Amino acid sequence: MKSQEELTLLVDIARMYYEEGAKQSDVAQTFNISRSLVSKYLKRAREEGIVEITIHDEFVYPHRKLVKKLKLKYGLDDVVCITSQPSKSVQRRQTGKAAGQYLMKKIRKESIVGVSAGKTLHEVATTVSRTSSYPDTVFVPLTGGMGTQHTDIQSNVICKLFSQRLQSKEIDLHAPLLTDTEEAKTMVMQQSFVKDVFNKAKEADFALVGIGGVPAYNDVSEAYLHKINPNTNTENPEIIGDICYNFLNENGKLVDCEWNKRVISLDLESLRSIPLVIGVAEGIEKVNAIHAAIKGNLIDVLVTDSDVAEALLSKE
Numbered sequence: 001m002k003s004q005e006e007l008t009l010l011v012d013i014a015r016m017y018y019e020e021g022a023k024q025s026d027v028a029q030t031f032n033i034s035r036s037l038v039s040k041y042l043k044r045a046r047e048e049g050i051v052e053i054t055i056h057d058e059f060v061y062p063h064r065k066l067v068k069k070l071k072l073k074y075g076l077d078d079v080v081c082i083t084s085q086p087s088k089s090v091q092r093r094q095t096g097k098a099a100g101q102y103l104m105k106k107i108r109k110e111s112i113v114g115v116s117a118g119k120t121l122h123e124v125a126t127t128v129s130r131t132s133s134y135p136d137t138v139f140v141p142l143t144g145g146m147g148t149q150h151t152d153i154q155s156n157v158i159c160k161l162f163s164q165r166l167q168s169k170e171i172d173l174h175a176p177l178l179t180d181t182e183e184a185k186t187m188v189m190q191q192s193f194v195k196d197v198f199n200k201a202k203e204a205d206f207a208l209v210g211i212g213g214v215p216a217y218n219d220v221s222e223a224y225l226h227k228i229n230p231n232t233n234t235e236n237p238e239i240i241g242d243i244c245y246n247f248l249n250e251n252g253k254l255v256d257c258e259w260n261k262r263v264i265s266l267d268l269e270s271l272r273s274i275p276l277v278i279g280v281a282e283g284i285e286k287v288n289a290i291h292a293a294i295k296g297n298l299i300d301v302l303v304t305d306s307d308v309a310e311a312l313l314s315k316e
Contacts, residue, residue: 007050013038014045066309070302073313077276077300080100083121084307088283095282096123099208099303102278104129106206110136111131114201114266115162116244117155118210120280133167140201142209142244142271144175144188144264173197175264177245182261188234189264202270207277211293212242213286243279243298244271250288252296268298271286276300287311 013031016022016037024042028035045051063081070079073100082098085091103124107113111134115121139162141155151157156172163170175194179185188194201207236257238249244265247255254260271277281290281297284307291312293299 007048009235010041010045010048010050013041014051017042018051034207047098063306063309066306068314069313070309074294075184076294076302079309080303081309082303082305084231084240084282084305091282092120093123093127095280095303095305096120096125097127098282099124099278100128102301103206103208103301104132106276106278107134107137108205110132110202111138112200113139113162113217113309114142114204114207114209114274115144115159116207116209116265117153117158118212120282121158121208121210122153122161124193124208124280125158125165126163128162128194130165135169137166137168138200139168139170140197140204141171141173142201142207142266143177144173145177170261171197171200173264177232177264178259179262179264185262185264194264198266198270201266202273204274205214205276207271207274209244209271209277209279209299211279211281211286211289211299213281213289214241231241240292241286243268243289246297248289248292248296250292250295252292252294252298261291268296273295278303282308284308287315293314 009031013027016027016030017024022030024035024038027038031038040049046053063083067079067081070076071083080098080102082094085094086225102114115125139159141159143155145154145156154177159170159172162168173190173194175191179188189198236255238255239247239257240250241248245263246265246268247257247260249255276303277299279290279293280303282305287308290302290304290308294302294312
């Protein structure tokens, strides 16, 4: 145990250096010791807890504590949290930009990146940095979506946007989002040109996916509801949201509904097998869907806004 004299010396040296702003040479002269010994005493003062250095990074990372709590509570690999905005369009664009920045930290020269559909992912693709080229990286669609409806946010289109901005490769999935019958889906999925794309998606190093809230038929899906009975799905109390247009229940499991029997999309088990799945979603209306996706182990990283993050922390 250190003597009172030793502790007093450590405190006096630390106070002179940290509080009075003296140089180490001045401290050495005052206490008649060498400069190297001053450095050792300052190190000991930190190790003994006499000095605690706090870096106030909340000016640059205002949601660091929120991120830490979310990662701890849900076991996520990472969380990117941006400040919530009153404007939905501004919020979506900022979320997309943050997701793009995160993706660029992870992407490598020969990465395979699976991409779903939606407005927020469109923002990711249109705001991602163009400073580097990735000629050997391949972007692969995770959902069908051929047709004339919502062409700007289809998976094929978003993959093409990524490839144009990053000078990379992309693969087209020549398949609709929804087939007319369950039997038709079976036939489509058996086609080699469809099967090859999904096999490539299963080899992805990363997946970038949107998460839809309720009603779960926004964006692309609403254009296809005339093909099934919308009342059956709208009134289904199990549906909490969707990921890659697979309708989920509150536990992140696939809901037994007509839509899921006909949708052309990467299945949930294959999505879980991708090493790093980045879920990108903003807006308080998506909290339950995001919670379900996390609970179902469907995403490893979450990019969202602070209102959503706070709401997720309050959930059981």
